[in-house]
Amino acid sequence: MRKKIVAGNWKMNTLPAEGVELAKSVVAGRGEVCSCVNFIVCPPFTHISEVVKALEGSDIAVGAQDCATEAKGAYTGEVAAQMIAALGCKYVILGHSERRQYYGETSETLNKKMAQAYANGLTPIYCVGENLDEREAGEHFNVVKAQIEEVVYNLTEEQFANLVIAYEPVWAIGTGKTATAEQAQEIHAYIRKVLADKFGAAAEECAILYGGSCKPSNAAEIFAKEDVDGGLIGGAALKAEDFLAIGKGF
Ligand code: PGA
Numbered sequence: 001m002r003k004k005i006v007a008g009n010w011k012m013n014t015l016p017a018e019g020v021e022l023a024k025s026v027v028a029g030r031g032e033v034c035s036c037v038n039f040i041v042c043p044p045f046t047h048i049s050e051v052v053k054a055l056e057g058s059d060i061a062v063g064a065q066d067c068a069t070e071a072k073g074a075y076t077g078e079v080a081a082q083m084i085a086a087l088g089c090k091y092v093i094l095g096h097s098e099r100r101q102y103y104g105e106t107s108e109t110l111n112k113k114m115a116q117a118y119a120n121g122l123t124p125i126y127c128v129g130e131n132l133d134e135r136e137a138g139e140h141f142n143v144v145k146a147q148i149e150e151v152v153y154n155l156t157e158e159q160f161a162n163l164v165i166a167y168e169p170v171w172a173i174g175t176g177k178t179a180t181a182e183q184a185q186e187i188h189a190y191i192r193k194v195l196a197d198k199f200g201a202a203a204e205e206c207a208i209l210y211g212g213s214c215k216p217s218n219a220a221e222i223f224a225k226e227d228v229d230g231g232l233i234g235g236a237a238l239k240a241e242d243f244l245a246i247g248k249g250f
Contacts, residue, residue: 002205002206002207003038004036004207004229004250005037005039005209005229006037006038006039006231006233006243006247007041007091007125007209007237008026008041008237009065009096009211009232009234010043010044010065011044011098012044014043014044016047019044019047019050019051022238022240023051023054025240026060026243029240029244030058032244033247033248034248038059038230039060039061039243040061040091041060041063041237042062042063042093048088049088052087052088062089062090062091063089063091063092064079064084064089064122065092065096066092066094066096066113067079067080067117069109069112069113071116071119081116081120084122091125092122092125093124093166093232094114094124094125094126094127095110095128095151096168097129097131098173107146110126110151111150114155124163125209126165127167127168127232128147128148128165128166129144129168130170135169144167144194145190145194148165152195161205164209165206165209166208166232167184167187167208167210167211168210168212168232171212172213173211173212174213175212175213176213177212178212178214178215178218179210179212181218181225184210185226185228188208188225188227192206207229207230209229209230209231210222210223210230210231211231211232214233215246216245216248219231220249220250222249231246231249
């Protein structure tokens with residue numbers, strides 16, 4: 001059985017005290033959602049520690065939104081996977097389209113970040129997805145295939161068994177436009193096929209999340225699709241009520 005996952009990507013939002021409040025509100029309402037749903041929250045680095053404390057005793061996991069390409073040393077401003085793991089994170093989002101677009105992340109950087117994540121026991125949530133021009137040109141399948149081949153294909157079988165993929169069409173992120181459930185299923189099934197071409201039956205066990213304007217009103221329809229195993233949630237993860245309601249979409 002594949003894991004059902006609802007992960008909140010807080011991006012560069014909330015001050016520490018607000019993040020702690022948000023985390024506590026998620027804990028308070030967690031009991032209303034099926035225990036079969038695995039919740040993850042990914043706060044900014046600055047309040048990971050306090051959020052981990054606020055979640056103590058709950059089954060909600062914490063992830064970071066990025067990690068450095070190197071293990072440690074003279075890399076001003078960077079945050080190492082080892083540091084993130086030491087704070088209590090279990091996950092790290094890698095290759096988010098905002099990082100690819102605004103910070104020039106390439107497959108080359110992402111291969112290094114993935115290696116750091118695994119070396120420190122973190123599960124990567126590896127993001128793939130096409131932009132609007134690519135979708136309109138019918139290139140979306142090729143784009144996600146390349147993003148997978150150039151990075152995920154370098155993993156060992158053991159590493160692959162500990163990977164989450166997030167499909168996030170760039171045109172749907174923060175825009176209010178959501179892929180239809182059919183569009184999501186079509187490309188999720190394709191992603192699973194690309195994974196199976198390399199990893200065989202293990203691809204059946206890999207959770208593939210949908211991201212991009214996922215909200216309480218559309219989550220159930222999208223999550224009902226066979227190859228959609230949950231969501232990576234941006235805006236709607238900043239309100240505990242909405243984040244939990246998305247979890248009820250299963
Ligand atoms: P959104 O962001 O839900 O605000 O569209 C999703 C994401 O970028 O992870």
